[in-house]
């Protein structure tokens with residue numbers, strides 16, 4: 001694969017200016033992009049902003065006060081095109097391309113995750129739904145993954161689990177991680193494999209494991225280990241002292257690798 005396109009950070013100033021004509025980045029969170037739009041959250045104004053960078057057009061949507069207050073905090077979200085399931089659909093401007101925005105957060109008593117979804121076609125948020133978390137949960141910092149018509153995020157705290165938000169039924173549930181995730185110490189990522197299933201990448205000790213979530217015809221889900229490789233094999237000779245480098249106070253060169261999830265190939269990018 002070729003190097004990805006790189007856009008200077010200055011191009012990513014939120015498309016909204018404050019009352020002084022400036023842009024105070026500390027109030028903004030970038031929740032990621034999908035289907036050509038970027039989703040931003042203004043923590044001060046309590047509103048999401050769906051931004052179309054090629055045109056600079058954007059839409060602001062206020063979140064209900066009960067989503068982000070002294071009891072709950074929004075931690076992440078996802079934007080998607082409402083017409084994406086139509087294979088003849090071509091993404092375009094806001095007039096031809098309605099959108100949905102999902103938000104996910106954590107209750108400040110650290111016991112539940114919650115979610116809701118907004119539709120630009122109805123102009124309404126769905127009812128807030130919650131799911132109990134069987135461990136102390138603090139935040140949902142990592143980007144979500146869209147698999148079929150469900151969004152997945154990994155809440156982080158004193159345990160491991162994956163929040164599943166079904167966009168058809170507007171239900172939220174906590175999915176167990178693979179048993180291999182118990183020893184992760186937070187070094188894991190959820191991914192979408194090219195065959196359309198949820199994957200879990202686990203960095204455990206000196207090896208990287210790829211787990212795939214299989215759902216049988218009866219609806220019972222299980223995790224299957226698809227691949228496990230030593231980091232030394234994946235990264236090459238430069239990783240021979242990988243463990244020592246991590247704990248060393250010396251500055252080490254940053255290296256970026258890309259994994260092709262469909263083929264489980266590893267490529268060094270920088």
Ligand SMILES: [Zn+2]
Pocket residue numbers: 035081082083084089090091092096097098
């Ligand atoms: Zn679209």
